[in-house]
Amino acid sequence: MEWTGARYADSPTVESQSWIAAPPPRVWELVSDVELMPTLSSELQSVRWLAGATGPAPGARFEGRNRHPAIGEWTTTSHVLTCAPPREFSWAVENPEAPAALWRFTLEAHDGGTLLHQWVRLGPGPSGLSYAIARAPEQEQQIVFVRLRELQRSIGVTLDALKELAERPEEAGA
Template sequence: MEWTGARYADKPTVEVRAWIDAPPERVWEIVSDVSLMPGMSDELQSVHWLDGESRPAVGARFVGRSRHEALGEWETTSHVIECESPRVIAWAVDDPSRPAAVWRFRLEGKDDGTELSEWMQLGPGRSGLSFAIDEMPDKEQKIVFVRMREFERNMTITLGRIKRLAEER
C-alpha cells in the first residue's frame, strides 16, 4: 500500500497498479467512459455528465452518486482537470481549487499491453469524512487510515474489473 500521511490535512494518497493485456487505446475507452465506472465500483452508484457533455475534456463536469454503509449516500460534482488520450484522465471532486479528493488514471503502453494506475488524494477540501473527524477528532488518524485502506481495496477491485473488460475483446 502506498499512501502518505495519517491526518486529513496531510492530503493522504493511495495508488494501485495493474498490468492489462490490451493496448492503451482499448483501456482508455473504458477508463475515460465515466458512465461505466459504477459497474467497476461497489461504492459509486451512478454517474452522468453535465452541461451537455458526453465525454471527458478539461473543464467538463459530471455528477457521481455514491453509497457507503457507514457514511450513507451522497452526490458530488467532479471537474475534469487532466485529459490526454490515451495517457491520463483526472478529476477534482467538488471545488477544483480546493477539492475534497482528486482521482487519476494513468496508462502506459508496456510489454504489448498497458500498465494502468489509479491514484487518489484525499482533501484538502472538506468531504464526508471531515464530518466523522469533527465528531471524533481524537480518532482522526484511525479514521483516515481505515478510509485509505477502503480506497485501496476498492481501487484494486476496480482495476481488476477494468482488466477483465479490456481483455475480453
C-alpha cells in the same frame, strides 16, 4: 503503503497499478467512460454528465451519486482536469481549487500491453471524511486509516474489472 499516523490535512494518497494485455487506446476507452464506473464500484451508484457534456474533456463536469454503509448516500460534482488520450485522465471532486479528492488514471504502453495506474489523493477540501473527523477528532488517524484501506481495496477491484473488460475478446461485427 504506510498510512499509520496519516492525517487528513496531509492529503494522504492511495495508488495501485495493473498490467493489462490490451493496447492503451482500448484501456483508455474504459477508464475515460465515467458512466461505466458505477458497474465496477460498490460505492459509486450512478454518474451523469452535466451542462451538456457528453464525454470527458478538460472543464467538463459530472455528477456522481454514492452510497457507503457507514456514511449513507451523497452526491458530488466532479470537474475533469486532464483528458489526454490515451495517457492520462483526472478529475477533482467538488472544488477544483481545493478538492475533496483528486482522482487520476495514467496509462503507459508496456510489454505489449498497458500499465494502468489508479491514484487518489484525499483533501484538502471538505468531504464526508473531514466531517467524520470533526465529529471525533481524537479518532482522526483511525478514520483516515480505515478510509485509505477501503480505497485501496476499491481501486484493486476497479483495476481487476478494467483488466477483465479490456482483455475480453471483441465480438465479431460489434
